[in-house]
Amino acid sequence: HWGYGKENGPSVWHKNYPVAQGNRQSPIDIIPQQASHDSSLGPIVLNYDQCTSINIANNGHSVVVEFDDSDDRSVIRGGPLDNPYRLKQFHFHWGGKGCHGSEHTVAGISYASELHLVHWNAVKYKTFGEAAAAPDGLAVLGIFLDTGDDHRWLHMITDVLYMVKFKGSVTDFKGFNPKCLLPSSLHYWTYLGSLTTPPLHESVTWIVLKEPIIVSEKQLGKFRMLQFTGEEEDQRLRMENNFRPPQPLKGRKVRSSN
Numbered sequence: 001h002w003g004y005g006k007e008n009g010p011s012v013w014h015k016n017y018p019v020a021q022g023n024r025q026s027p028i029d030i031i032p033q034q035a036s037h038d039s040s041l042g043p044i045v046l047n048y049d050q051c052t053s054i055n056i057a058n059n060g061h062s063v064v065v066e067f068d069d070s071d072d073r074s075v076i077r078g079g080p081l082d083n084p085y086r087l088k089q090f091h092f093h094w095g096g097k098g099c100h101g102s103e104h105t106v107a108g109i110s111y112a113s114e115l116h117l118v119h120w121n122a123v124k125y126k127t128f129g130e131a132a133a134a135p136d137g138l139a140v141l142g143i144f145l146d147t148g149d150d151h152r153w154l155h156m157i158t159d160v161l162y163m164v165k166f167k168g169s170v171t172d173f174k175g176f177n178p179k180c181l182l183p184s185s186l187h188y189w190t191y192l193g194s195l196t197t198p199p200l201h202e203s204v205t206w207i208v209l210k211e212p213i214i215v216s217e218k219q220l221g222k223f224r225m226l227q228f229t230g231e232e233e234d235q236r237l238r239m240e241n242n243f244r245p246p247q248p249l250k251g252r253k254v255r256s257s258n
Protein backbone atom coordinates (compact mmCIF):
# COMPACT_ATOMS: atom_id res chain seq x y z
CA HIS A 1 0.00 0.00 0.00
CA TRP A 2 1.22 3.56 -0.71
CA GLY A 3 2.90 5.62 2.00
CA TYR A 4 5.86 7.95 2.56
CA GLY A 5 8.60 5.37 3.04
CA LYS A 6 11.49 4.39 0.78
CA GLU A 7 9.61 1.48 -0.79
CA ASN A 8 6.12 2.99 -1.08
CA GLY A 9 6.72 6.76 -1.15
CA PRO A 10 6.06 9.56 -3.69
CA SER A 11 8.83 8.40 -6.08
CA VAL A 12 7.01 5.09 -6.77
CA TRP A 13 3.33 6.21 -6.58
CA HIS A 14 3.26 6.42 -10.40
CA LYS A 15 3.48 2.63 -10.63
CA ASN A 16 -0.06 2.23 -9.25
CA TYR A 17 -1.25 5.78 -10.05
CA PRO A 18 0.09 6.76 -13.49
CA VAL A 19 -1.61 10.19 -13.22
CA ALA A 20 1.27 10.97 -10.82
CA GLN A 21 3.16 11.96 -13.99
CA GLY A 22 0.23 14.03 -15.34
CA ASN A 23 0.10 17.66 -16.43
CA ARG A 24 -1.59 19.19 -13.38
CA GLN A 25 0.00 17.53 -10.37
CA SER A 26 0.39 19.04 -6.89
CA PRO A 27 2.10 20.38 -4.89
CA ILE A 28 4.25 22.88 -6.80
CA ASP A 29 6.98 25.40 -6.03
CA ILE A 30 5.27 28.80 -6.10
CA ILE A 31 7.54 31.56 -7.44
CA PRO A 32 5.88 34.84 -6.39
CA GLN A 33 7.63 36.98 -9.04
CA GLN A 34 6.36 34.64 -11.77
CA ALA A 35 2.76 34.59 -10.52
CA SER A 36 0.48 36.76 -12.66
CA HIS A 37 -1.40 39.37 -10.68
CA ASP A 38 -5.03 39.05 -11.75
CA SER A 39 -7.24 42.00 -10.71
CA SER A 40 -10.33 40.02 -11.81
CA LEU A 41 -9.58 37.60 -8.94
CA GLY A 42 -11.88 38.63 -6.10
CA PRO A 43 -11.37 37.83 -2.42
CA ILE A 44 -12.11 34.37 -1.11
CA VAL A 45 -15.05 34.23 1.29
CA LEU A 46 -15.27 31.60 4.03
CA ASN A 47 -18.67 30.96 5.59
CA TYR A 48 -17.68 28.61 8.42
CA ASP A 49 -19.97 30.00 11.11
CA GLN A 50 -22.47 27.10 11.08
CA CYS A 51 -19.75 24.54 10.54
CA THR A 52 -20.04 21.24 12.36
CA SER A 53 -16.99 19.14 12.94
CA ILE A 54 -17.84 15.50 13.64
CA ASN A 55 -14.69 13.56 14.45
CA ILE A 56 -10.91 13.43 14.28
CA ALA A 57 -9.18 10.35 12.85
CA ASN A 58 -5.80 8.85 12.02
CA ASN A 59 -6.12 7.42 8.50
CA GLY A 60 -2.55 6.11 8.38
CA HIS A 61 -1.38 9.07 6.29
CA SER A 62 -2.41 12.12 8.34
CA VAL A 63 -4.77 13.28 11.08
CA VAL A 64 -8.11 14.35 9.60
CA VAL A 65 -11.03 16.35 11.06
CA GLU A 66 -14.28 15.49 9.24
CA PHE A 67 -17.31 17.78 8.87
CA ASP A 68 -21.02 17.29 8.26
CA ASP A 69 -21.28 18.20 4.58
CA SER A 70 -24.98 17.29 4.17
CA ASP A 71 -25.84 20.93 3.41
CA ASP A 72 -24.19 24.26 2.55
CA ARG A 73 -23.54 25.22 6.16
CA SER A 74 -19.80 25.71 5.70
CA VAL A 75 -18.55 26.79 2.32
CA ILE A 76 -15.76 28.59 0.54
CA ARG A 77 -16.68 30.89 -2.36
CA GLY A 78 -15.29 33.73 -4.47
CA GLY A 79 -11.70 34.01 -5.67
CA PRO A 80 -11.22 31.67 -8.65
CA LEU A 81 -14.34 29.65 -7.77
CA ASP A 82 -17.53 29.78 -9.89
CA ASN A 83 -19.76 28.60 -7.05
CA PRO A 84 -19.63 27.63 -3.38
CA TYR A 85 -17.65 24.53 -2.38
CA ARG A 86 -18.61 22.59 0.76
CA LEU A 87 -16.10 21.91 3.57
CA LYS A 88 -15.55 18.16 3.91
CA GLN A 89 -12.41 17.77 6.03
CA PHE A 90 -9.10 19.28 6.99
CA HIS A 91 -5.76 17.60 7.65
CA PHE A 92 -2.07 18.41 7.95
CA HIS A 93 1.31 17.50 6.41
CA TRP A 94 4.51 17.93 8.42
CA GLY A 95 8.23 17.06 8.61
CA GLY A 96 10.49 15.34 11.09
CA LYS A 97 12.20 16.92 14.11
CA GLY A 98 13.91 20.11 12.92
CA CYS A 99 13.09 19.58 9.25
CA HIS A 100 10.29 21.16 7.27
CA GLY A 101 7.24 19.38 5.93
CA SER A 102 5.04 21.67 3.85
CA GLU A 103 3.96 20.39 0.43
CA HIS A 104 3.90 23.65 -1.51
CA THR A 105 7.12 25.66 -1.37
CA VAL A 106 7.61 29.39 -2.00
CA ALA A 107 10.65 30.24 -4.15
CA GLY A 108 12.19 26.93 -3.02
CA ILE A 109 11.51 27.55 0.68
CA SER A 110 9.40 25.01 2.56
CA TYR A 111 7.50 25.72 5.77
CA ALA A 112 7.36 23.50 8.84
CA SER A 113 3.91 22.18 8.00
CA GLU A 114 0.86 22.75 5.78
CA LEU A 115 -2.87 22.63 6.63
CA HIS A 116 -5.34 21.61 3.91
CA LEU A 117 -9.03 22.52 4.13
CA VAL A 118 -10.76 20.29 1.57
CA HIS A 119 -14.00 21.47 -0.08
CA TRP A 120 -16.13 19.92 -2.85
CA ASN A 121 -18.45 21.26 -5.56
CA ALA A 122 -21.86 20.09 -4.32
CA VAL A 123 -23.60 22.31 -6.90
CA LYS A 124 -22.35 20.16 -9.79
CA TYR A 125 -21.68 16.77 -8.12
CA LYS A 126 -23.75 14.51 -5.87
CA THR A 127 -20.98 13.09 -3.70
CA PHE A 128 -17.44 13.99 -2.58
CA GLY A 129 -16.16 10.87 -4.36
CA GLU A 130 -17.68 11.98 -7.65
CA ALA A 131 -16.36 15.52 -7.22
CA ALA A 132 -12.89 14.25 -6.28
CA ALA A 133 -12.62 12.71 -9.76
CA ALA A 134 -13.84 15.80 -11.68
CA PRO A 135 -11.58 18.59 -13.01
CA ASP A 136 -13.60 21.28 -11.15
CA GLY A 137 -14.66 19.05 -8.29
CA LEU A 138 -12.51 20.18 -5.36
CA ALA A 139 -11.14 23.38 -3.86
CA VAL A 140 -8.39 23.00 -1.26
CA LEU A 141 -7.32 25.95 0.88
CA GLY A 142 -3.66 25.55 1.81
CA ILE A 143 -2.27 27.32 4.87
CA PHE A 144 1.43 27.25 5.79
CA LEU A 145 2.49 26.67 9.39
CA ASP A 146 5.70 28.32 10.58
CA THR A 147 7.27 27.87 14.03
CA GLY A 148 7.39 30.45 16.78
CA ASP A 149 5.07 31.05 19.70
CA ASP A 150 2.24 28.69 20.69
CA HIS A 151 -0.85 29.00 18.50
CA ARG A 152 -3.66 29.97 20.88
CA TRP A 153 -6.22 27.57 19.32
CA LEU A 154 -4.15 24.71 17.85
CA HIS A 155 -4.00 23.09 21.32
CA MET A 156 -7.68 22.16 20.73
CA ILE A 157 -6.31 19.69 18.18
CA THR A 158 -2.91 18.79 19.66
CA ASP A 159 -4.54 18.01 23.05
CA VAL A 160 -6.59 15.17 21.53
CA LEU A 161 -3.96 13.66 19.21
CA TYR A 162 -3.09 11.03 21.85
CA MET A 163 -6.62 9.63 21.31
CA VAL A 164 -5.86 8.90 17.62
CA LYS A 165 -2.24 7.74 17.96
CA PHE A 166 -2.69 4.65 15.80
CA LYS A 167 -3.87 4.18 12.21
CA GLY A 168 -7.60 3.49 12.10
CA SER A 169 -8.41 5.27 15.38
CA VAL A 170 -11.17 7.88 15.46
CA THR A 171 -12.76 9.91 18.23
CA ASP A 172 -15.57 12.45 18.55
CA PHE A 173 -14.49 16.02 17.80
CA LYS A 174 -17.52 18.28 17.78
CA GLY A 175 -17.90 22.03 17.63
CA PHE A 176 -14.49 22.91 16.22
CA ASN A 177 -14.53 25.86 13.84
CA PRO A 178 -11.40 25.98 11.62
CA LYS A 179 -11.85 29.75 11.23
CA CYS A 180 -9.57 29.97 14.29
CA LEU A 181 -6.72 28.49 12.20
CA LEU A 182 -6.73 31.24 9.55
CA PRO A 183 -4.02 33.93 9.30
CA SER A 184 -5.04 37.60 9.35
CA SER A 185 -4.69 38.03 5.56
CA LEU A 186 -6.59 35.97 2.98
CA HIS A 187 -4.29 37.03 0.12
CA TYR A 188 -3.55 33.95 -1.96
CA TRP A 189 -2.00 32.26 -4.95
CA THR A 190 -4.23 29.98 -7.05
CA TYR A 191 -3.60 27.33 -9.73
CA LEU A 192 -5.15 24.14 -11.11
CA GLY A 193 -3.70 20.97 -9.59
CA SER A 194 -4.38 17.63 -7.98
CA LEU A 195 -4.74 15.66 -4.79
CA THR A 196 -1.24 15.39 -3.27
CA THR A 197 -1.80 11.78 -2.21
CA PRO A 198 -3.10 8.81 -4.16
CA PRO A 199 -5.39 8.62 -6.07
CA LEU A 200 -3.75 11.96 -7.15
CA HIS A 201 -6.90 12.96 -9.08
CA GLU A 202 -6.43 16.17 -11.12
CA SER A 203 -9.53 17.70 -9.57
CA VAL A 204 -8.28 20.50 -7.30
CA THR A 205 -8.45 24.26 -7.64
CA TRP A 206 -5.68 25.17 -5.18
CA ILE A 207 -5.92 28.34 -3.12
CA VAL A 208 -2.71 28.80 -1.09
CA LEU A 209 -2.64 31.63 1.46
CA LYS A 210 0.47 33.81 1.40
CA GLU A 211 0.56 34.45 5.16
CA PRO A 212 1.52 31.49 7.39
CA ILE A 213 0.08 30.87 10.83
CA ILE A 214 2.55 30.50 13.70
CA VAL A 215 2.61 27.39 15.88
CA SER A 216 5.22 26.27 18.42
CA GLU A 217 7.76 23.46 18.00
CA LYS A 218 6.08 21.86 21.02
CA GLN A 219 2.68 21.85 19.30
CA LEU A 220 4.18 20.49 16.07
CA GLY A 221 6.01 17.84 18.06
CA LYS A 222 2.67 16.41 19.19
CA PHE A 223 1.82 15.56 15.57
CA ARG A 224 4.99 13.47 15.44
CA MET A 225 3.80 11.20 18.26
CA LEU A 226 1.13 9.89 15.87
CA GLN A 227 1.88 6.57 14.17
CA PHE A 228 1.53 5.54 10.52
CA THR A 229 0.91 2.00 11.83
CA GLY A 230 -2.02 0.39 13.60
CA GLU A 231 -2.03 -0.60 17.29
CA GLU A 232 -1.92 -4.29 16.41
CA GLU A 233 1.10 -3.98 14.06
CA ASP A 234 4.43 -4.92 15.62
CA GLN A 235 6.60 -2.28 13.89
CA ARG A 236 6.11 1.26 15.22
CA LEU A 237 6.36 3.93 12.52
CA ARG A 238 6.27 7.55 13.75
CA MET A 239 4.01 9.67 11.54
CA GLU A 240 6.32 12.35 10.10
CA ASN A 241 7.51 13.62 6.69
CA ASN A 242 4.05 12.85 5.26
CA PHE A 243 4.48 15.33 2.41
CA ARG A 244 4.83 15.00 -1.37
CA PRO A 245 7.62 17.14 -2.88
CA PRO A 246 6.86 19.80 -5.54
CA GLN A 247 5.86 18.52 -9.00
CA PRO A 248 6.59 19.93 -12.50
CA LEU A 249 4.57 23.05 -13.35
CA LYS A 250 4.16 21.88 -17.01
CA GLY A 251 3.36 25.37 -18.25
CA ARG A 252 0.61 26.11 -15.73
CA LYS A 253 -0.14 29.70 -14.68
CA VAL A 254 -0.11 30.62 -11.03
CA ARG A 255 -2.29 33.66 -10.34
CA SER A 256 -1.97 36.01 -7.39
CA SER A 257 -4.91 37.73 -5.67
CA ASN A 258 -2.64 40.72 -4.85
Ligand SMILES: CC(C)NC[C@H](O)COc1ccc(S(N)(=O)=O)cc1
Pocket (backbone or CB within 6 Å): 116, 118, 128, 129, 130, 132, 133, 140, 194, 195, 196, 197, 198, 199
Ligand atom coordinates in the same frame (compact mmCIF):
# COMPACT_ATOMS: atom_id res chain seq x y z
C1 LIG B 1 -11.51 9.42 -4.36
C2 LIG B 1 -12.15 9.75 -3.02
C3 LIG B 1 -13.44 9.03 -2.79
N1 LIG B 1 -11.19 9.36 -1.96
C4 LIG B 1 -10.13 10.36 -1.87
C5 LIG B 1 -9.39 10.11 -0.58
O1 LIG B 1 -10.28 10.33 0.49
C6 LIG B 1 -8.22 11.09 -0.49
O2 LIG B 1 -8.78 12.40 -0.48
C7 LIG B 1 -7.84 13.43 -0.47
C8 LIG B 1 -8.30 14.70 -0.16
C9 LIG B 1 -7.39 15.77 -0.14
C10 LIG B 1 -6.04 15.55 -0.44
S1 LIG B 1 -4.91 16.90 -0.42
N2 LIG B 1 -3.60 16.47 0.40
O3 LIG B 1 -4.54 17.13 -1.80
O4 LIG B 1 -5.58 18.01 0.24
C11 LIG B 1 -5.58 14.27 -0.74
C12 LIG B 1 -6.49 13.20 -0.77
Ligand SMILES: [Zn+2]
Pocket (backbone or CB within 6 Å): 091, 092, 093, 116, 196
Ligand atom coordinates in the same frame (compact mmCIF):
# COMPACT_ATOMS: atom_id res chain seq x y z
ZN1 LIG C 1 -3.23 17.45 2.06
